[in-house]
Amino acid sequence: MWYMIAILFILLFLNFPMMIVLIVPALLMMLIYAPNLDLVMFSQQLSSSIESYVLLAIPMFIFAADIMVEGRTAKRLLDFVNDLIGHVRGGTGIVAAATSTIFGSVSGSAQATIAAIGRPIRERALQYGYSDSHIIGNIVNSAGIAILIPPSIVMIYYGMLTGTSIGDLFVAGIIPGLMVFAGFSIWEYFIAIKKDIPVEPKATWGQRWKSFRKAILTFGFPVLILGGIYSGMFSPTEAAAFSVLYAFLLEVVIYRSVKLRDIYRIAVSTGVVTSIVFILLAAGGAFSWIISYLRIPQALTETVLSSNPSQLEILLIMSLFFLVSCMFVDSLVAIAILTPIFFPIASAADVHPVAVGILITMQATLGTVTPPFGVNIFTASAIFKKPYLDVVKGIVPYIIIFIAINALLIVYPEIIMVYQNIFGTSKGG
Template sequence: MLGTLGTTLFSLLLLGFPIIMPLLVSAIILLFLYMPDVNTSIFAQQLIQGIDSYVLISIPMFIFAAEIMSKGQTADRLVNFVQAFIGHVKGGLAITTVGACAAFGSISGSSQATVAAIGKPMRDRMLRAGYRDNDIMALIVNAADTAILIPPSSVMIMYGVIAKVSIGDLFISGVIPGLIIALFFSIYCYFDAKRKNVPVTDKATWAERATATKEALLPFGFPVLILGGIYSGIFTPVEASAASVLYALLLELLIFRSIKAKDLYQSALNTGVVSSVVFLLVAAGQVFSWVLSYARIPQELTGSLLGDEPSALLILIVINIVMFIGCMFVDSLVVITIIVPIFLPLALQAGIDPIYLGIIITMQAAIGVATPPFGADLFTATAVFNKRYVDVVRGTPPYIVILLFIVALLMIFPPLGMIYKYL
């Protein structure tokens, strides 16, 4: 059965089919070949059940808010704010990029939107300051990873729906790992700039800093609205996503006047396309997961990989390896829909906190979007910057090493990924 499953999956992937087709076709083949007694109407029921979750409404809402902000002034105001305070230090523009990506990520929840919104203005500034283009693109692609850890995050929402855990607890627990990524990247940028003797920019005056701070106050209302609203109990995650759309419209359409009403059509269209792909993926993943569970493939697979009574550490190591390899080739949401149903029961049995497990999995998803050969942010960068794939990839290894080190740090000090327990 495992051989049939693996052969079908990889054959269809190699033939170039979208990932939804391998998931559905392999599930259908297993049903007809090995489970002929199962009523096939269950297939349709599982498709519907996969997207029959109220929480999933928040995904298109957050995507729509990110679309609106990426076309407006929010990104530029955040960049100007961060640069005003640290642009003059060694590696200041690179550190500004990291900080701006973290700030925009806390608003958009999308690494691809962060690459586009922050990458465009920062690449031009860094090129003028003497940074190498390969280094700039690698930094932007990897700094955008913070958008997946710092809420809102579609990856966390997906994991929360599958694992049936609190989205709010996942959101708050992702903040510390996201800030750790920003800190380590900033330290690397500082020493890398010293080693390469990159020139620094002029120090901003206090008047310029005051102006930049004033202009950034309203954009910084997004994380306060989302995190503060959810964790204080004012909003549910779905209500917070709707509030973020309303706030984005108020800022960009009425206050900043950076977009016009007619621009919303294209933003809504983009949101519809991305959201439909996500929901189809969730539905296909539900069918695939149900077939796996019914056929007891998770028990067979984990038994052969981990033995009868694996330790919590061994389970985490295997999950990290599977996630890292899987996200190199397939979208992280696909990997999550496949591996969470397989490993979650075993992790819970070993006493692993499901929120902490979600943070570890989200970290690997963040690494995956910027890891060759098929990291989504790499292809986003090639389109945004109109550069060759090989040029974008060339500078990424140091950042991947840093991210893997942070994963190890989270495994050594689990409380870093469970801050929700201490609030």
């Protein structure tokens, strides 16, 4: 098994396409340890890994996010949040984090969040005395909150793999997401005092009401997604379809910021992104299937539990594996490979599947903002046309906050489960 992992990392560092990185070791394991298996079964697993009805939510959420990035949703949100809290000490930085959190609940995509609000918030922050590295670090990390709150593609995929309620995952992710936002806001407040960063003029209540009226329809997205799923009105997949319709009506019909002729171009772009995601999911699913067939997860579970580790030790090891993996490969790929290995171990240690899912999502979030291959770093580098090292320079304080909250959730996973006391059990699948 270990030399297969070595082959995987060798292919990764030799810059082979991720599909090859996953398929070659999986095929080698199959040919060496299960030579009697028909290769047709392997090809069938490639297709069956992406046949789940639940996965239809992924392209639809991506499509809805692409429509909103093209339109005015982000600007309206930014104007409203800025009028509301921009005048407080550190307000511009807090506005960046708050807008990223809200837009994340609309789009579910960290990259879409950077693309939509990155430029306007950066320009505004530079005008008020923020250094470029400071505000870019804020944007890169705040955008990651989109992965922690619904509609999170990572949660959808984890829920599909493990049979965990996606509705429960969506709601459970809100508390960690707000904790990260609160941590960033506290940092912005104190660093603004230390550096004596000027505050923005205070908006009048008339201005706030005006910007709120412009942004109010945007808040229909989280209400639609969470309210619909949790009330049992529709499934996560149906919620994704409604989000596309809502985005279309909002941007094309009401705001008229997107032309009807633009929808085809946006759909093509969504199709390209979706095809890449699903190729990775197919390859990851095949890899997951062969290690499950060879009973590697079961063997590891027996080995790990034979030494009677504590629940904390299991969660620490699991989180470390996921974090390191998500630093080097796409989070969906890491989840496809590692979830079949660690989920049975965590379940045997009586860790709730929702808590496991949120902790995994937390590592995926950290992986997007952590060098060397954090995708948010490269996205910001492309959007702001800044060198990699310039982008990395400002992310350290936020990563420390992320890690501190991550450690807190690992030590006290019951924090994640607080949602049960508030909402009960989800009706969504």
